[in-house]
Amino acid sequence: MVTHRWEGVKWRDTEINVLKKYFEIEKSIQELSSILNRSEMSIRMKARDLGLKRKIKTKTRGWKLSEQTKQKHKEHQLKDKNSNWKGNRVSYNALHQFIARYKPKPKLCEFCGKEKKLELASIDGKYTRNVNHYKWLCRGCHTELDIKLGFRKKDNKGRFIK
Numbered sequence: 001m002v003t004h005r006w007e008g009v010k011w012r013d014t015e016i017n018v019l020k021k022y023f024e025i026e027k028s029i030q031e032l033s034s035i036l037n038r039s040e041m042s043i044r045m046k047a048r049d050l051g052l053k054r055k056i057k058t059k060t061r062g063w064k065l066s067e068q069t070k071q072k073h074k075e076h077q078l079k080d081k082n083s084n085w086k087g088n089r090v091s092y093n094a095l096h097q098f099i100a101r102y103k104p105k106p107k108l109c110e111f112c113g114k115e116k117k118l119e120l121a122s123i124d125g126k127y128t129r130n131v132n133h134y135k136w137l138c139r140g141c142h143t144e145l146d147i148k149l150g151f152r153k154k155d156n157k158g159r160f161i162k
């Protein structure tokens, strides 16, 4: 059993707002549990108190992570144990929602200016809440950036080392 620090502590208005905002449509109970640092049981009970009901997701919005990207971020996290986002207990999903909200996705890649499918990239490899440290990049530019930052390396034949 994970002990949650805020267990039993009165819900603050900000937490209730998060619950109201996300419980019905966007987030799983597990995600809310990690964002609010409360147990899943406590999330369920509070949602019931507030009369919130989960609705079927009708559209996906915002941030989607490929398995590969998730893996990559996991590796970053292991590499940099003091990374900010871990330090202030902000869950990865919450952070990306936050950044995507304050840094709307443009039409064109912010590096090469081409119209392509864009991914949100941290330009310094640190996962902070500073929106200026993020760019919307096409896959090619994102990969280039990762190479520059040393997250991905090529072997002597120019292939990526996984």
Ligand SMILES: [Zn+2]
Pocket (backbone or CB within 6 Å): 109, 110, 111, 112, 113, 114, 137, 138, 139, 140, 141, 142
């Ligand atoms: Zn690009």
